[in-house]
Amino acid sequence: MxxxxxxxxxxxxxxxxxxxxxxxxxxxxxxxxxxxxxxxxxxxxxxxxxxxxxxxxxxxxxxxxxxxxxxxxxxxxxxxxxxxxxxxxxxxxxxxxxxxxxxxxxxxxxxxxxxxxxxxxxxCYTGAVRKIKDMIKNGELGELYYFDSVRINLGLFQQDVNVIWDLAPHDLSILSYLIGSEPVSVSAHGLSHAGNSLENIAYLVLKYDHNFIAHLHLNWLSPVKIRRIIIGGSEKMLVWNDLDPDEKIKIYNKGIMVKKLKQEERSRLLVSYRYGDMYAPQIDNTExxxxxxxxxxxxxxxxxxxxTDDKSALRVLRVLEAAEISVKSHGANIPLKYT
Known part of the structure; x- marks a missing residue:
């Protein structure tokens, strides 16, 4: 013990x-x-x-x-x-x-x-994230295209860190765990409305070295509380609403199909849409x-x-620090290096 x-x-x-x-x-x-x-x-x-x-x-x-x-x-x-x-x-x-x-x-x-x-x-220990990890590992979503998160509410304004350092660690740790790779660059915009230098609203874009992108919306100044993540894949799409007590995860059998064209026909893009069923899987509710x-x-x-060891925590720190540099540099794209 x-x-x-x-x-x-x-x-x-x-x-x-x-x-x-x-x-x-x-x-x-x-x-x-x-x-x-x-x-x-x-x-x-x-x-x-x-x-x-x-x-x-x-x-x-x-x-x-x-x-x-x-x-x-x-x-x-x-x-x-x-x-x-x-x-x-x-x-x-x-x-x-x-x-x-x-x-x-x-x-x-x-x-x-x-x-x-x-x-x-x-x-990373929630039943929802562990379920999503299993689905990604099993290939149920197919090739991952994007991660879009909204983490907003009214308060709680922190005294020593901005909204990025307060809320983004949640989504960055989830991303690192689910995707299994780290972003190569980050750009961020943020503003402060509380009479100090601490941003209370921010938008982050993370780019990866494969065909994947992540977007984080963080806000302490929202009239509603939203905790939602959307993950898009080539086979299925997923919505995780952490505030839904019954159906936290919904899987949508929706997507696009792009027809391969001959060289001389590539000026025309043939995209068709796939509409299938939605289902909500059972998840473990252990605290x-x-x-x-x-x-x-x-x-x-x-x-x-x-x-969630120290090395994974350090990877999150690298993104947080780069995002803060980007905010101060008016949204500049900041490359990330890992040792």
Whole structure:
């Protein structure tokens, strides 16, 4: 059993606490938050968990195997770095850090210490994403053409990151997991309407080295909440509406058929349309966060990379950083390099 300490009892921390208690592979030993009242509220149902307002108390406990970090983004790097130096495995709320440079340092430190470093890219553990992954792997959608996501709502405005760094990690981690390849370039546009320099609306376009493109629409200033992804393939198309309680995924047997023309006839494009049935497959409703904390424990026990390991988190960071550069450069196309 992996003994866990959680740092941060704010928005996401209580969810981690609840699932670490529920998971049969983990034991929640410590919790920490600078706000004692907030921490007491989060631990009201778990009186046996030790409490502290100084996370160094947790690091000093040799009985603690691993740390989960659910703190503001700008604190991820310094806290994770201290945890790794003290020999603790680390789970970090997304994104891994505020820059590629910081992310690389954490990845290198984890490797040097032979410790597991994992990022909480929670959507990769949902039943919907796991179902889509199976369908892509089995070739049900055919050759993939595009990925189009809309992740918008009114708020929650963050104080230390813009809408790209807050919302895009979800879709970028999903993309990386589903597609199995990384974009070669990104261009982005964004604007701020809140009286600061943090963009609250953004559009990202990711290009790949094959005939595939991805578009992300991110917005904190929408009158409605939408969580929708459309994936188009040569055989079938898919719509994932995460807010639909009953039919989250719908598969459409629709597409186009292009007739091959002779050389002298290529000025005429013969496209016909295929209209077929729609169906909604059954998906596993196991809580994604429970699967994620179980994966964290398992990757430590088995000394293997996690599904959302530090290297996958670093790939997400590369796109985020390039997208921010593009926004500041009025939508310039920024090439991506991976090491």
């Amino acid at each position: 992996i003994r866990i300490g959680v740092i941060g009892c704010g928005y996401w921390g209580p969810n981690l606490i609840r699932n670490f208690v529920s998971c049969p592979e983990t034991q929640l030993v410590w919790a920490c938050d600078l706000d004692n009242n907030r921490m007491m509220k989060a631990l009201r149902s778990f009186p046996n968990v030790k409490k502290t307002t100084n996370f160094m108390d947790i690091l000093a406990d040799s009985n603690v195997d691993a740390i989960a970090i659910a703190t503001p983004v700008h604190t991820h790097f310094p806290i994770a770095e201290k945890c790794l130096h003290e020999g603790k495995h680390v789970l970090v709320e997304k994104p891994l850090a505020v820059s590629v440079e910081q992310g690389e340092k954490l990845v290198q430190l984890a490797a040097k210490q032979n410790l597991r470093l994992m990022c909480d890219h929670i959507f 994604a966060l429970l699967l994620m904390v179980s994966e964290f424990a398992s990757c430590i026990e088995e000394n293997r990379p996690a599904l």
